[in-house]
Amino acid sequence: MGVLAVRLILVYTILNAFLCCLEGNERDQLALLAIKAQIQQDPHQVLSSWNESFHFCKWYGVTCSRRHRERVTVLNLGSQNLEGSVSPHIGNLSFLRELRLGNNSFTHQIPAEIGRLHRLQVLLLHNNRLSGPIPTNISNCFNLITIHFGYNNLVGKIPSQIGSLSKLQTLVLEFNCLTGEIPPSLGNLSALEMLAAYNNSLSGSIPSSLGQLKKLTLFSLDLNRLSGMIPPSIYNLSSIVTFSMSINQIQGSLPSNLGITLPNLQNFHIFTNQFTGAIPMSISNITSLARFIVAENNLSGPVPSLRNLHNLQHFAINQNNLGSRGYSDLSFISDLINATELGQLFLGTNDFGGTLPSAISNLTTKLKMFGVQENQLNGNIPFGFGNLISLEALSLRNNHFTGNIPNDIGRLSSLGLLALGKNALSGSIPSSLGNLTMLTTLQLQGNNLNGSIPRSLGECRQLVELNLSRNNLDGVIPDPVLGLPSLSKYLDLSKNRFIGSLPMEVGKLKSLGVLDVSDNRLSGELPSTLGTCLGLEVLHLQGNYFNGTIPSSMVSLRGVQDLDLSRNNFSGEIPQFLERFDFLRNLNLSFNDFWGAVPTQGVFKNASTSSVVGNANLCGGVADFHLPKCISKNSKGRGLSSRLKLILSIVPAFIGIAMVLFFLTLCLLRKRSKKIALPSTNLTNSILQVSYSTLLKATDGFSSTNLIGSGSFGSVYKGTLDAADGSPQLVAVKVFNMLHQGASKSFLAECEALKNIRHRNLVKIITACSSVDFHGHDFKALVYEFMDNGNLDEWLHPTSGTQEDTHAPKYLNLIQRLDVAIDVACALDYLHNHCETPIVHCDLKPSNVLLDEDLTAHVSDFGLARFVLKPTDNAPTNHQTSSIGIRGSVGYAAPEYGMGSEVSTYGDVYSFGILLLEMFTGKRPTDNMFSDDFNLHNFVKTAYLERATEIADLLLLQGGAKDTPNDQCSSRAQKLEQCLSSTFGIGIACSAESPTDRKDISGVASELRSIRNNLPA
Template sequence: MHFNVQFNNIGSGKDGDLSFLSDLTNATQLQVLIISNNNFGGTLPMSISNLSTKLEVFAADTNQIYGSIPYGVGNLVSLERLHLGNNSFTGNIPSDMGKLSNLGALEIHMNKLSGNIPSSLRNLTKLYHLALLGNYLEGSIPSGLGECHGLQLLYLSDNLLNGTIPKQVFRLSSLSISLDLSNNLFTGSLPSEVGDFQSLSELYLSDNMLSGELPSSLGGCESLEVLHLQGNFFNGSIPLSMSSVRAIRDLDLSRNNFSGEIPHFLEGFRILNNLNLSFNQFWGVVPTGGVFKNASAISVVGNTNLCSPVANLKLPKCKSKQTKKRRLSRSLKLILPLVFGLTLLGIAMLFFSFFLCSSRNRRKEISSSTLGNTILQVSYATLLKATDGFSKANLIGAGSFGSVYKGVLDEDDKAQLVAVKVFNLLRHGASRSFIAECEALRNIRHRNLVKIITMCSSVDFHGNDFKALVYEFMDNGSLEEWLHPPTGTEELRDHVPKKLSLLQRLEIAIGVACALDYLHNYCETPIVHCDLKPSNVLLDNELTGHVSDFGLARFLSQVTSNLSAIQSQISSVGIRGTVGYAAPEYGMGSEVSRNGDVYSFGILLLEMFTGKRPTDNMFSDSLNLHNFVKMALPGRVTEIADTPLFQRGKNENPNQCSVRIQKVEVCLSSIFRVGIACSAESVGDRLKNINDVASELHFIRNTFLG
C-alpha cells in the first residue's frame, strides 16, 4: 500500500497540518508514505512511531515542519529510506534511529538540528547515503561511522563539527561517490588513510581548520574528479604522488599556506578545467601547458613570488638567467669596492668608539644580572618631575601590580610623551613581575609590541625601593576602553565617543596576532605572553594595536628546562592569567605553552566582534562566550555581533545598506569561526599555530576589502 501526495501545494504551513498522519496508523499494510514538496507545517505527531512496521519509505522533505523529530521513529524497523530534509526541525537526532537496521538512505539535511551525531548510527550497516549537512550539529564525528561499510555518500558539511576527522572515516573504501565535510571546524592533519579512497569521485574538506602537509598517499585516490581543500591551513608543497590523480577535473587548493613551485605534472591532466591555487605562497614560474593555456580556468592571484611568461595571467614577467648573470656581475663590480671601504671605516669607528667609551663615565645600569645591560636607567627624581609628582591628574590606569601615569620625559633637550608604570612593591609578586617584564622586553622589537624606552630601579626620597618602566605613550588608550566605553555619568577620555568599525577591529586583531606570531615563532627564545586581554592591547594615534604588560610572560626554554630560578618563582603567578581569558588547562595545572596564548587570543577575538566580555553576567554554567558564538553559527551572526557593526551609513540607500550588511555578515562569520577554533576548550581541538590564525585573518580582510 502506497500513500503519495508529493509535489502539490497541500497544507497551510501551520500547526495541525499533519494530524492526518495519526489516522494512517491503522493502515497496517502501508509500505510507502510520501508527503514531500508541499506546504505542510506544524510538528510531526508522536504517533508516527506507531505507523506500520512494514513501512519502507517515509519522505516528508521540503515542507515547513518544525519541532523535534519524535523519539520512537526507531520502531519503524522496516524503513529503508527516511527523508526529512529541507524543513525546520530542531533538537537532537533521536538516538533510537540506530534501531533502523534496514535503513539505506537517511536524509535530515538543511534543518536546525543541534547536539552530537548519535553514536548509535554505527548500527546502520546497510546505510549507503547519509546527509546531515546544513544543521547546527557539533562535537566530533563518531568513529563508529567507520562500521557503515556500505556508505557511498556522506554529507556532513555546513555544521559546527570539530576535533580531528576520525581515521575510520578515511578507511571507508565503500565511499565511491562523495565525501563532503566542508564548512565545519575540523582541526588536525589529513591522515595517510585518505589514500584508501581509491574509488571516491568527490572529496570536499574546504573551509575548516585543517593543517600540516598533504600526505603522499593522496596519490592513491586515482578516481578522484573533484578535490576541494581551500580555506584551511595546509602547508608544504603539492606532493609528487598526486601526478597519478589524472581523472581530476576540479582542483581547489586556494587560501592555504602551500609553497614551492607549481608542479608541471598538472599540465598533463587533460580533463582538468578548474584549477585554483590562489592565496598561497607558491613561487617560481607558472607552467604554460595544459590547463594553464586557459587563463579563465586557473587562478594564481595572491602568490607574490610567482612569475609568468604569459601576459594574460597578470603576473610579473619572468627574468632570464642570462639577465640575472649580467646583473650579478655588474653588481659585484660596484659592491665589492664599497664593501671593502665600509669594512675599513667600520674598523676605524670601532677603535674610536672603544677609546671614547673607556674615557667616559659609564651610565648606571640595572644591578641584577637577570635584567641584562640593554635597558638604561633613569632616576627617580626624573620620573617624579615627568609625572608632576605622580599626580592623580596624570593617572591613566591601574593594574594588578601597580599604576600607570602619563608623563613628559625631557631627554637630550627633547620632550617625549611617555607612560610610566610604577610597581607597587608591597604587592606580592610585583618585584618578580618587574623583572619578568624587563627580561621579556629588552631584546624584542615589533611594530605591534609596546616599546620600552627606559626604566628605574632605585629608591625614592624616603629610602623605599622604587621600580618603574617607561613606555612609549599610546594616544588612544587601551582596546578595553573602545570595546566597553564608560556609560551614564562617567566621562569618556577627551570626550571623544569611542566606536571602532569592523575594519578597524580586524586590523587590530591582525596586529595582535602578528605580535604573538613574533613572540612564539621568531624570537631567539620563544615567549608566551600569558595575559592577553583587551586592557593589555594599547592603541596609538592611528589605532594600531600594541600588545603590552609582559609581567606574566614566560620563556619557553625556561618552562621546559626549568633552569631559571626566577621563572620558576613566577610560575604560580603566570599560570593564572586573567579569569575568562586564561586557558582552561592552566587551571588544571598544565604548563605554560603557546596554546594558552592562542586560547586567550580566540576569546579576545570573539569579544572584539560581539562586544561581550567573557565574564558577562549572561554567561554561567555551560554557557560561555565560546559556546554563545558557536551556537549562533552559521545563521544568527547578526544576533550576536556588536550592534555598531551593522549601523547604517549617513548617505546609504536601502539597497546599499542591504549589500553592505550581507558583506559584513559573511566577514563576521569567517572571523567567528577563527575565534571558535582558537578558543576550543580541549588543546587537541584548538588551532596550534598563531601564524595560521594571522594568515587567515589577513585573507578575511583582503576578501572584505575586495
C-alpha cells in the first residue's frame, strides 16, 4: 500500500508539473499576442511570423529558455520603427530577463505591470515617445542591471525606490522631462557604473551621497537646472572617466587636486555654468585627458601647463576671464605640440594678451578648429597656419592683429570658416584665398584692408557668407565674385570705396538673403537682373551715386523686408508695386530726386516704417509725411500765364517783407533760446555751451556712417563728446530738420518735458544746442546718452541683415521681454503719477523704447509730449493744457484721438497695451492681416484664454518647440501658457476701446512683476 501511494504521488507530481508547464506556455503565448495587438504599425513586417504557423519560441525577436522550456526570456524588438503602446500583458512574461524595445515609436505610459518581472535584468525602452512617470514599483525588479529610458517624454520625479536596485550598473534617463531633485537614495547603488540624466529639468543640488558610488565611470547631468556646488566627495570618485555637468547653474571653484583625485579622467565637461577661480594646475597630471571643456564660466587666472596631455583631443576654455592681457598669456600653446590627436582648440572671448605664438604652426596636422577671437591679441598673424592642413574653421576676429593676411592661409584646402574681422589688418586681400574651394564663410570686415577684391575669390564656389565691409577696398566689384550663385546668407561690401556700376552678374544671386553695398562710390543705373534675386530679404544700396529709376523688374522681390535706397540720385516716380510687398517692414527712399505722388498703401501707410524725406518734388502720401497735396495736370496748366504775371509783380514786395520777417524771427528765437533750461550735466551747464561746430566734429560731420535712424522731425547720429574728466563719451545727437513744419515746436516740447524729469527708465538728456550752422541756417539739436542696444523695434522684428557678429542675432527671451515691459510701465507710471505736472508721452511705440547695454529699457522721443492738469473734483479726467493737436503713430494712437478727444494719460495706457501685445505676439498693429474692425487687440482677445501659445511669437518658443519631446513637460508648459495668458490679459485691458475701461498704469508694473516671479527659473 505504501509503495502504491508513493507511485501515485510521483505520477501526480509529474502530471502537475506538465500541466503547469502547459499553463506557463499558454500564458507566454497569450501575452505575446496581446503585445502584438497593441502595435499599430509594423513597417518591416517583423511580426508577420507571430502566428499559429510557428511555435512562439520561433517568432521574430523571441528567445526562450533552455532550462525552463518554452518560457520567454528575451523579447527583442528594437530598431524596427514599431508604433503603438507597450501592453500591460508584458508583466505576464514572468521568466523575462531582457526587454529590448528601444529605437521605436511606442507611446503612452510605461505599464506598471513591468514591476512583476522579478527576473528582469535588462530594460531598454530608449528613443521612443513614452510619456507619464517612471513606475515606482520598478524596484520590484530587483535583478535589474541596466535601465535605459533615454529619449522619451517621461515626466515626474526620479523614484527614490530605484535606490534599492543593488545590482544596477547602468541608469540612463537622458532627454526626458523629469523634474524634482536627484534622490539621495541613488547613493546606495554600490554597483552603479553609469549615471546619465542629462537634458531634463532636474533641480536642486547634487546629493553628497553620490560620492559613495565608487565604481562610477560615467557621471552626466548636463542640461538641467541643478544649482549649488558639487560636493567634494564627487571629485574623489577615482573611477570616473567621464564627468559632465554642463549647462546648469552650478557654482563654486574646481579643487586644486582635481588632477590627483581623478587620475582616470578622459572627458571633463562643465561648460555654461558659474564656476569661478582658476583652472587647477594639477590637470597636467591627467595624462589620459582627451576632452577638457570648461567654456562659458567665470574662470580666471593663467592656463596651467599642458605639456603632459598628449592624448588631448578637444580643449575649450572660451568665454571665461582667463589671461591677464600679458605678453605670455598664450605660451601654453607651445605645450600642445605633442598632443598629436588635438582636433579642436577654442580660446576665444577671454583676456589673453600679447601675440599669437609662432608655435601654432607646429601643432598637429589633425587640428580642425582653432578659435582665439575676442581677446586682446596684437602683432602679426604668424606665418605657418598653412601647415595645419586639416583646419576647417579659423577664427581670429575681434582682436588687434596688424600686418598683412598671410598668403599661406590659402593652403588650407579644407577651410570652411575664415573669420578675421574687426582687427587692424592692412594690405590687400591675398589672391591665394581663391584656393579655398571649401570655404563657406569669409569675414574680413572692420579692418584697414586696401586694394581691390581679387577675382580669384570667384573660385570659392561653396561660399555662402562674404563680409568685406568697413575697409578701404576700392576698384570695381569683380563679376566672378558678385555672381557666385552659392552666396545665400549675405554679401556685405558696405563702407568701402568701390566704384563703377553694380554688375549684371548680380542676377545670379537667386538665393541671397542680404545684399549690402551701401556707402561706397557706385554709380549708374541698377541692373534689371536685380529682379531675379528672389531670395532677397535685405537690400541696402544707400550712400552711393546710383541714378535712374527703380527697375520694374524689382516687382519680383516680394520677400524683401528691408529696402534702403536713400542718399543716391534715383529719380522718377516711386513704383506702385512697393505697396504690394507684404513683408516690407522698412523702406528708405530719402534724399533722392523722386517726384510725383507717394503711394498710400502697404509700407507707405506708416511714416515710422518708410521715409521719403529729402525728395523735393514729392507730394501726397499719408499725413505723417507732411508733403504738399498733389496738383492735377489740368489745374497746373490752367491760368499759368496770369499766375506768372502776378508772381512777377509781387516778388519785390515779397522779398522786402521776407527780410523784415527774417530779422524779427532771429530776435524772437534768441529770446526763446534763453528761456530753455536744461539739466546740469557733466558736459555743460547751458545749452549755449555746446556749439554747432562741436556737434559737427563729434559726429564726423554728421556722417552717414554715424546715422542711427531718422524720424518725422529729424535724424539721430552717434557721436563722441569729451566728458568733464576728459574721457570720451558716446552720445546720440538728435538733429532737427528745421525745414519740417513743427520741428521747432517739437524741439521746445522735448526740452520742456525733459528738463525736470529723472527716472532710470527715461532717456537721459545731456545737453542741447540752439544755434545756426555754417550757412546761417537755424540749427537745433538734443544730445542724449547713447544706448548700446538700439531700440525695441529692432529686437522684436529683427531682420536677417548683417551685424557685426552675425552669429549673435538680436533676440529677447520671455523674461527679457517681461523686464522691458516692466521698465516701460514704470516710466509711464512716473510720468503720469509722480511728476509735479503729469506728462503724457503721446507717441509710445517700440522704436521709441531704447535699450542700454544691460537691456534696461528707456522711453525716449518726447517731441509730442504734453503737460496735463492733475485730476480734481471739477475735472474728473486729466486733459492737456493746450489745444495743440496730437499726431502719434498709426496703430499705437488711442482711437479717441481720431475723434478729436483731448490728450490724456489714458492714451498712453492704450499705446502701452498695444506695445505689450506686440512684444509677445511678434505682430505689429499695422500688420497686413489687420483691417477694418479686426485689429491686434481683437486678434489676441479671441485666443488668449485657451490658446495663448498659439498666438505667441514663435521666437519665444525656441528651444522648446512644439514638436519636441519637451512639450510634454506639463508643468513648464502650463506655466508658460499661464504667463502668456496673464500678460495678454493685461495688454487687452490696457488697450480697451473706451478710455475709462483701461487699466491704471500704476498697478501694471506690479502685475507684470508677479507674472515674472511665477516663471520657472
